[in-house]
Amino acid sequence: MKGPVGYAVVRALTGLLSLLPEPIMRHGGYAAGYLASFTSRRGREMAERHQRRIQGDTVDARRAARRVFGHYGRYYAEAFWMRPRRRRAVIRDSEVENLETLHAAVAAPQGAILAVGHLGNWEAAGLRAASEGAPVLAAAEGLSNERLVRWFVQMRAMMDIEVVIVRRGARVTEALARRLEEGGVVALMSDRDLKGTGIPVTLFGEETTLPAGALSLACRTGATVLPVGTYFRPGRGHVFVIHPPLEVPAEGTLEERVRRGTQGLARALETMILRAPEQWHVLQPVWPGDREAR
Known part of the structure; x- marks a missing residue:
């Protein structure tokens, strides 16, 4: 949305949603997203392709895609609803699996990278991480x-x-590396390479590319890379799953190390997505064949 009108619309929507009780916000967001699947043919067809690739040809891809839209709607509703006064409730209603893995990574001097995907509500995971003594620096598209x-x-x-907003001249990589060198925590979206210029990997049995960011920073700084799955509960709240640290190759050229490490990240992403395929709300092409079909 551009200009003052777009800003006013978002602020008004945020103000309205922030007044709603959590159950109404949650169900309303899911319903709005589900209904949007009937009007967004291109996005729905892309979600169907993703679901067939993840769950196999026997899945009811149309039904799964509509649920993807529903979860996307819930994500946006929660994003607008989450205000500072809701912090305690969001933290209270969240559960973290393998929390000790996060604590160990945060205690290490070289910093930690949380590699997350477009699953559930990843922003709620950032809030929970801060409550555990691991406030994050996240990169976001402008x-x-x-x-x-x-x-x-x-x-x-x-x-x-x-x-930190990704834009020309922003020196985002330097800001992230500096935070890691200080022993801090950064969070990076790691499951989507929009330009198709990232690191070649095999994901769900098909070649594609993933962003180099997480492994490139890890090789540069020595930081630990933790894949983190972020999921909606069926009702109120969230579940966050901390996976074991990725192996960051120590031998070979930087390019080889990043490539091998990113393939390890791809395997972790498969595990994360398979836990709740319909919560992976990516409506853009992820594999080269999808870009051609679009």
Whole structure:
């Protein structure tokens, strides 16, 4: 959304949703997303392709895709609903599996990288991480509406999530590396390479590319890479799953180390997505064949 009108619409929507009780917000968001699947043919067809690739040809791909849209709607509703006064409730209603793995990584001097995907509500995971003594620095894609970007950054800061916007001249990699060298925690979306120029991997049996960011930073700084699955509960709240640290290759050229490490990340992503395939709300092409079909 561009200009003051777009900013006003988002602020109004945020104000409205923030007033709703959690169950109404949650069910309303899911319903709105589900209904959107009937009007967004291109996005629904892409979700169907993803679900067949993940779950096999026997899956009811149309039904699964509509649920993907429903979970996407819930994500957006929660993103607008989450305000500073909701922090305690979000933390209280979340569960973390393998929390000791996060604590061990945070205690290490070289910092930690949380590699997350477009599953459930990853922003709620950032809030829970901060409550465990691991406030995150996250990289986010920029928007054309600068006023909206500033507001978004301020809102996330109030939820203990520091955001650096990816834009020309922003030196994002340097900011992330500096945080890791200070022993801090960064969070990176790691399951989607929109430009198709990342690291070649095999994901769900088919070749594609993934962003180099997590493994490139790990090789540069020595940071631990933790894949983190983020999921909605069937009702209120979330479940966050901390996976074992990825093996960061120590031998070979930097390019070889990043390539082998990113393939390990791809395997972790498969495990994360298979736990709740219909919560993987990616509506853009992920595999080269999808880009051609689009």
